[in-house]
Amino acid sequence: MKAHLVRQKNIAEKISPEVAISNWKDWKWQIRHCVNDIDTFETLLDIKFDPEERKSLEETLEKFPLSITPYYLSLIQADDLKNDPIFMQAFPSPSELILSKDDMHDPLSEDSDSPVPGITHRYPDRVLFHISNVCSMYCRHCTRKRKVGDVDSVPGKEEVQKGLDYIANHPEVRDVLLSGGDPFMLSDEYLDWILTELRAIPHVEVIRIGSRMPVVLPYRITDELVNVLKKHHPVWVNTHFNHPREVTKSSREALRKLADAGIPLGNQTVLLSGVNDCYRILKRLFHKLVENRVRPYYLYQCDLSEGLTHFRTSVGKGIEIMEHLVGHTSGFAIPTYVIDAPEGGGKIPILPTYMISRSTNRVILRNYEGVITSYKEPEDYKPVYCSRECDDCSLQLKLDDASEYKSVGIAKLLVDHDETLSLVPGETERLERRDSEG
Ligand SMILES: *Cc1c(COP(=O)(O)O)cnc(C)c1O
Numbered sequence: 291m292k293a294h295l296v297r298q299k300n301i302a303e304k305i306s307p308e309v310a311i312s313n314w315k316d317w318k319w320q321i322r323h324c325v326n327d328i329d330t331f332e333t334l335l336d337i338k339f340d341p342e343e344r345k346s347l348e349e350t351l352e353k354f355p356l357s358i359t360p361y362y363l364s365l366i367q368a369d370d371l372k373n374d375p376i377f378m379q380a381f382p383s384p385s386e387l388i389l390s391k392d393d394m395h396d397p398l399s400e401d402s403d404s405p406v407p408g409i410t411h412r413y414p415d416r417v418l419f420h421i422s423n424v425c426s427m428y429c430r431h432c433t434r435k436r437k438v439g440d441v442d443s444v445p446g447k448e449e450v451q452k453g454l455d456y457i458a459n460h461p462e463v464r465d466v467l468l469s470g471g472d473p474f475m476l477s478d479e480y481l482d483w484i485l486t487e488l489r490a491i492p493h494v495e496v497i498r499i500g501s502r503m504p505v506v507l508p509y510r511i512t513d514e515l516v517n518v519l520k521k522h523h524p525v526w527v528n529t530h531f532n533h534p535r536e537v538t539k540s541s542r543e544a545l546r547k548l549a550d551a552g553i554p555l556g557n558q559t560v561l562l563s564g565v566n567d568c569y570r571i572l573k574r575l576f577h578k579l580v581e582n583r584v585r586p587y588y589l590y591q592c593d594l595s596e597g598l599t600h601f602r603t604s605v606g607k608g609i610e611i612m613e614h615l616v617g618h619t620s621g622f623a624i625p626t627y628v629i630d631a632p633e634g635g636g637k638i639p640i641l642p643t644y645m646i647s648r649s650t651n652r653v654i655l656r657n658y659e660g661v662i663t664s665y666k667e668p669e670d671y672k673p674v675y676c677s678r679e680c681d682d683c684s685l686q687l688k689l690d691d692a693s694e695y696k697s698v699g700i701a702k703l704l705v706d707h708d709e710t711l712s713l714v715p716g717e718t719e720r721l722e723r724r725d726s727e728g
Contacts, residue, residue, distance in 0.1 A: 294538070298364045301334050305360060314360070315540075317509040321426055321475075325358045327351075331381065334360075335368045346384035354386050354597055355439035357428045362506045365535060375533040375565045379429055385600035386430065395436055397594040399634035408445060408453040412636055414698065415464050419453050421445065421484060422471030427506040429530075431560055431601045433593050433630075444476055447483070454487050457494065464495040474503040474510050478518050485522040497522060500558075502530040504544040511544035520551040528556040528587060533566050537578040549583040556587035559625065561608050562601045563592075569614035576615070576623040586625035588637070593630050605629070605640065613642045617658025676706045 291299075302311045305323045313319040325331050328347055332338055339347060358380045365376045396402070400410045400418070410418040423445070428438050457463050466488055473481065488494050499519075503510040519525050527548055531537060549555055557579050559566065566572055576586045589611070592602045608627050615624045628637040647654040651667045674685055678693045689695075697705045703713065714721065 294364060301360050301364050304334055315509045317507055317512070320359045320361055320507055320509060323360050324426060325360070325363055326356055331358070334363060335366065337368055337371065347382055350382040350384050350386050354382060354435060355428060356382055357426065359426045359507045361509065361540070362427055365538065373564070375535060378565050379431065379532060379562070380427060382430060383600060386597040388599050389596060390599045392594055393596045393599065394594045394632060395596060397632050398433065398630055403634045406452050406456045407449060409456050412634055415462055416467060417457060417463050418467050418469050419457070420470055421450060421468050422473050422475045424475045425470065425472045425502070426475065427502070429502070431562055431592060431598055433595050435595050435597050444480070450484060454491070457488070458491045461493045464493055465498065466494055467498045467500060469500045472501050472503060473499050474501045474515070478514050482518045482521070485518070485525070489522050496524050496526060498526040498528060500528045504529045504541050504548070505531050505536050508538075508540040508544035511547050513547065516547050516551045519553060523552060526554045526556065528558055529584070530558050531575060531579060532559050532562060534571065534574045534578050537575070537582065542582050545582045545584055555584040557584045557625070558588045558590060559586065560590045560592055561603050561611070563603045565601070567603045567607050569611045572611055573615060573619060576625070577619070580620065580623045585622055589625040589627045591627070591629040594632055609640060609642050613658070616642070678707050
């Protein structure tokens with residue numbers, strides 16, 4: 291018998307000798323038997339922490355609780371526990387109590403960008419909709435760590451309705467990202483209701499669901515769930531694999547079901563010190579993902595939430611990893627490396643520098659091998675002047691309301707029809723002087 295199957299069997303028998311392995315693939319059984327305390331963890335893995343360590347672990351749990359599905363627990367290899375990537379993502383470390391002076395309570399300002407409970411509206415055309423406050427496993431690197439275990443509940447229909455109303459009243463929202471907690475903690479019926487209500491809003495073009503279930507509890511991806519999802523297409527699912535060891539037979543099966551139902555799959559990885567901060571590990575992971583029809587979407591720089599200090603890498607590490615991917619492997623196996631800016635600035639992509647110089651009609655580029663090359667730009671390219679009147683334009687997209695479109699940020703400085711010449715920070719001494727003298 292394979293090592294991981296032996297571990298599964300041992301764990302299942304210790305949890306409940308009578309039912310054991312036959313229940314293993316029942317996701318509700320898994321949820322009922324999530325490990326929430328150190329004693330059970332020790333028993334199931336046949337290990338013992340020393341008393342001092344134990345004390346600091348207990349202290350950590352008081353602030354940041356523990357929950358591991360038996361399935362995810364069975365992926366831990368206890369012979370090198372401290373370096374085990376599964377263990378590190380699932381089991382608390384006393385380092386979580388170390389507060390760095392740069393840590394922030396809500397680094398992404400999700401609470402302040404929230405017009406109604408459950409909705410974070412940050413970007414012009416899409417919203418994050420938190421429809422679950424619960425997870426089967428509490429990832430130790432959770433960006434919403436401040437909330438983990440707080441309100442262990444799923445918002446009722448009345449509360450969800452407020453979010454739905456917000457979306458219905460905002461015709462600019464064309465993309466709704468269901469998040470949480472984990473949306474797949476909801477029952478199939480409840481999800482079906484939410485998806486039906488969202489689909490009834492004409493301007494909602496795509497629905498995305500962010501869930502770690504394919505990784506931490508793949509048995510949640512049942513035929514019944516998939517049948518619910520595919521009724522509401524286009525539905526995209528983004529999941530969260532961080533290490534190739536998480537790609538198991540069971541998780542592959544979950545991904546297959548989703549992909550076979552026509553659901554485009556993406557993956558978000560968090561760059562984590564000691565877990566996956568190695569280009570070989572990540573390249574292996576991304577290859578395994580595309581083999582299973584999952585497109586690596588984002589590689590996140592670990593953000594500034596409290597309790598994550600020990601997981602953070604330098605940004606240089608992320609750039610080094612991108613350097614080892616771009617050109618070296620299939621473009622679709624390479625995620626976009628992003629930093630989610632503090633205070634709600636949103637995701638900012640980071641790449642090594644490829645354009646090293648330019649003249650009026652040439653760009654000088656370097657490739658992944660170090661070849662320095664020049665690209666000659668056309669002499670006679672005439673960009674189309676945009677007055678925002680599609681009727682006056684030869685390009686074929688006849689928008690009625692083009693003149694109402696507002697340009698934002700750097701794009702605003704680039705468009706023809708806007709006379710703005712600078713974006714100026716609000717509080718500079720120069721401007722204060724101007725005000726006092728004017
Ligand atoms: C990440 C995120 C989104 C989605 O961003 P994409 O780049 O479109 O994937 C939307 N809203 C919030 C608040 C987010 O953090």
